[in-house]
Amino acid sequence: MARALNFFAGPAVLPVPALERAQKELLDFGGTGTSVMETSHRSKEYEAIHNEAIALIKEFLGLGDTYQVLFVGGGASMQFAMLPMNLLAKDQTADYVHTGTWSKKAIAEAKLFGNVNVAFDGETVKLTRIPKQEELKLTPGARYVHFTSNNTIKGTQWHWLPKTGNVPLVCDMSSDFLWRKFDPSPFGLIYAGAQKNVGPAGVTIVIIRNDVLAACKEENPTMLKYQTHAKENSLFNTPPVFTIYMVRNVLAYMKDVGGMAKIEEHNRKKAGMIYDTIDANPDFFRAPVAKDSRSMMNIVFRLPSEELEAKFVAEGKEKRMYGLKGHRSVGGIRISAYNSCPLDAVEQVCAFMKAFAKTNG
Numbered sequence: 001m002a003r004a005l006n007f008f009a010g011p012a013v014l015p016v017p018a019l020e021r022a023q024k025e026l027l028d029f030g031g032t033g034t035s036v037m038e039t040s041h042r043s044k045e046y047e048a049i050h051n052e053a054i055a056l057i058k059e060f061l062g063l064g065d066t067y068q069v070l071f072v073g074g075g076a077s078m079q080f081a082m083l084p085m086n087l088l089a090k091d092q093t094a095d096y097v098h099t100g101t102w103s104k105k106a107i108a109e110a111k112l113f114g115n116v117n118v119a120f121d122g123e124t125v126k127l128t129r130i131p132k133q134e135e136l137k138l139t140p141g142a143r144y145v146h147f148t149s150n151n152t153i154k155g156t157q158w159h160w161l162p163k164t165g166n167v168p169l170v171c172d173m174s175s176d177f178l179w180r181k182f183d184p185s186p187f188g189l190i191y192a193g194a195q196k197n198v199g200p201a202g203v204t205i206v207i208i209r210n211d212v213l214a215a216c217k218e219e220n221p222t223m224l225k226y227q228t229h230a231k232e233n234s235l236f237n238t239p240p241v242f243t244i245y246m247v248r249n250v251l252a253y254m255k256d257v258g259g260m261a262k263i264e265e266h267n268r269k270k271a272g273m274i275y276d277t278i279d280a281n282p283d284f285f286r287a288p289v290a291k292d293s294r295s296m297m298n299i300v301f302r303l304p305s306e307e308l309e310a311k312f313v314a315e316g317k318e319k320r321m322y323g324l325k326g327h328r329s330v331g332g333i334r335i336s337a338y339n340s341c342p343l344d345a346v347e348q349v350c351a352f353m354k355a356f357a358k359t360n361g
């Protein structure tokens with residue numbers, strides 16, 4: 001049976017070679033006579049996979065020894081709390097840039113631990129764009145500045161980095177992690193759930209700079225301290241071995257196809273094709289996001305009526321195009337075209353959009 005055209009926002013499509021590798025190694029990986037799910041996380045065979053995944057992330061981003069790459073459970077949602085729990089004291093202030101549903105959740109959790117200054121309130125622009133530098137009201141001496149690089153639901157994305165002087169940048173990159181290479185040096189901490197760009201659900205990748213790690217609070221539960229995971233190479237307790245194995249497979253595939261430069265080219269091409277289709281039919285498709293804030297991962301748009309949107313989703317499903325429905329909180333259409341979404345799937349959805357507009361316009 002042919003693979004579906006998968007546009008889900010996450011968990012999302014994985015590369016066929018990464019899945020086939022898992023299939024091939026399911027009964028016996030690395031000559032162990034077991035699957036990775038059935039092997040001790042202390043075995044040298046598992047540790048090789050674990051370390052390869054970390055090394056590939058370090059290589060893709062040129063992280064060197066200044067940063068630690070951690071695998072943590074609990075999703076990006078747990079990072080909303082774990083971050084301030086480790087970094088923010090009651091009398092300190094962290095700046096948060098509010099650009100969507102997920103930043104709002106991050107802000108709510110941070111308030112449990114210290115002072116939060118909302119450096120930009122995206123509600124004032126209906127969350128349809130990313131702020132400009134001069135719109136950010138930053139706190140001098142803030143503990144950190146937090147932003148969400150890609151707003152999965154609203155379909156906006158940062159295409160520049162906030163300038164914060166010596167204040168560490170902290171970023172939720174859950175929905176655009178490794179979509180392209182970037183300079184990591186302004187970042188004190190990055191976190192990203194794996195289940196959109198780099199693997200299945202079950203693990204969150206945390207990249208933490210050594211100086212930020214060293215300054216983490218001591219008085220937290222063991223499992224909720226970044227230092228615990230850093231000291232033990234994310235093997236303090238049993239990690240989600242199969243998820244990390246799949247992350248390794250996806251990262252190895254990304255390297256095989258040419259690494260970050262190729263991945264970025266591929267992503268820009270796909271998103272460009274969808275936005276071109278929207279822009280070429282302005283009477284039928286309406287993109288609510290400002291052009292300079294358009295997401296390369298989650299492309300959102302409206303049709304002339306909710307009835308037509310429902311029809312579009314239903315007809316898409318008949319063509320085995322899944323995940324076209326916008327998030328339940330905003331409606332409309334959303335096409336998620338993450339790293340592993342094939343070009344061919346995007347070509348087909350664009351052809352469908354054009355034909356649908358012609359028939360129903």
Ligand code: PMP
Nearest residue numbers: 075076077102152172174175193
């Ligand atoms: N941040 C962003 C940007 C997201 O898109 C999501 C999930 N869609 C989350 C955080 C929450 O992630 P999780 O479900 O892994 O907790």
